Amino acid sequence: MSWDQVWIDVNVASMDPSVSAPYGAIIDAALAVKDGKIAWVGPRGELPEFDVMSTPLYRGKGGWITPGLIDAHTHLVFAGNRANEFEKRLQGASYEEIARSGGGIISTVKACREASEAELFELGRKRLNALAKEGVTTVEIKSGYGLDTATELKLLRVARELGKHHHVDVKTTFLGAHAIPPEYKDDVEGYVDLVINEMLPAVIAEDLADAVDVFCENIAFNIEQTERVLTAAKDAGLDIKLHAEQLSNLGGSTMAAKLGAKSVDHIEYLDEDGVVALSKSGTCATLLPGAFYFLRETQMPPIDLLRKHKVPMVLASDYNPGSSPLCSSLLMLNMGCTLFRLTPEEALAGMTRNAAKALGVEDKVGVLAAGMQADFCLWDISTPAELAYSYGVGVCLEVVKDGHLVHQ
Numbered sequence: 001m002s003w004d005q006v007w008i009d010v011n012v013a014s015m016d017p018s019v020s021a022p023y024g025a026i027i028d029a030a031l032a033v034k035d036g037k038i039a040w041v042g043p044r045g046e047l048p049e050f051d052v053m054s055t056p057l058y059r060g061k062g063g064w065i066t067p068g069l070i071d072a073h074t075h076l077v078f079a080g081n082r083a084n085e086f087e088k089r090l091q092g093a094s095y096e097e098i099a100r101s102g103g104g105i106i107s108t109v110k111a112c113r114e115a116s117e118a119e120l121f122e123l124g125r126k127r128l129n130a131l132a133k134e135g136v137t138t139v140e141i142k143s144g145y146g147l148d149t150a151t152e153l154k155l156l157r158v159a160r161e162l163g164k165h166h167h168v169d170v171k172t173t174f175l176g177a178h179a180i181p182p183e184y185k186d187d188v189e190g191y192v193d194l195v196i197n198e199m200l201p202a203v204i205a206e207d208l209a210d211a212v213d214v215f216c217e218n219i220a221f222n223i224e225q226t227e228r229v230l231t232a233a234k235d236a237g238l239d240i241k242l243h244a245e246q247l248s249n250l251g252g253s254t255m256a257a258k259l260g261a262k263s264v265d266h267i268e269y270l271d272e273d274g275v276v277a278l279s280k281s282g283t284c285a286t287l288l289p290g291a292f293y294f295l296r297e298t299q300m301p302p303i304d305l306l307r308k309h310k311v312p313m314v315l316a317s318d319y320n321p322g323s324s325p326l327c328s329s330l331l332m333l334n335m336g337c338t339l340f341r342l343t344p345e346e347a348l349a350g351m352t353r354n355a356a357k358a359l360g361v362e363d364k365v366g367v368l369a370a371g372m373q374a375d376f377c378l379w380d381i382s383t384p385a386e387l388a389y390s391y392g393v394g395v396c397l398e399v400v401k402d403g404h405l406v407h408q
């Protein structure tokens, strides 16, 4: 066989459900790469003959290889910070009170409207590099801090540009319906019209978004307004997803599932009817423990119901300046288990195989199998559970993106 590289002295957590072992594990494995794709993966004893003289051989020192991590929900392009609100909340103000008094998202919007694309790119670059150093090879980046056409386009252009300058695949999401801007505080319907009739066409004209998202909540957009935006996005051929049931149950998840949403996100207040709707539509349930932790929420998402109805569970950082200023995908693995009681295998599936499904790229990444993109990490761990168990000691030894070593 003629391959570009071969890895041995490794164990592989393929996350491939067709491999009948926890984590799709292959002990004492071998993995071969050709033209940026996985050419072969399996037990080392079954590795086909290959030209050892011309093929670079990498030894993994007995570590574990997993698919590259996928952070399927971030707001990592933004300016300013909200440390002052953090102080207010520690003095008793609630997230909703701060939002209603013009703080929250709106204060970040002001900073983003004033920032240049270059400033936003530099801010995003540092955050994307932090995730990449932890083994993230695919990330989703939302807009939503512009709330006017020019700034929403600016944020999405920066997100697209970040993908061109990093060894990370970036999927972008238009979240113009993130909050009501001050200039439309008395005309929410008028703002929804602006999102649908001006922003969305402009985003599409520049091919700046792969999906559209809405914040469906009492402090943001109601179910009718949300459905208008998601329907317009779907009619325009874009994927849809939804910030849903974060602080209450408006029925957003059920509505989004019926529209064929890729994922519904947060979902602490999701009920069984909503879970059943997700199960029927194949919509993923994206859990955001960083926001739950940082906002000190108490309402747990319905993990047992999601398991019962076999809804794919996703874990993501929701990295943003207000509810989850925690720029770490690995930390989310730990929080998914510690706070939401996921098993370590469910957590890793939530940041690989299921995260790929939430972004509509499950045919390319999230599982290590022949034909999939060669996006993988080598970890200094003795069992995959360590990735969720322990946090903070750099265990990511190598990152391979499209078959190229990008982080040593």
Ligand SMILES: O=C(O)CC[C@@H]1NC(=O)NC1=O
Pocket: 104, 105, 108, 178, 215, 243, 246, 291, 320, 321, 322, 323, 324
């Ligand atoms: O506070 C922010 O800046 C964003 C919060 C974030 N956005 C959303 O729809 N829900 C959240 O937790």
Ligand SMILES: [Fe+3]
Pocket: 073, 075, 243, 318, 320
């Ligand atoms: Fe979010």
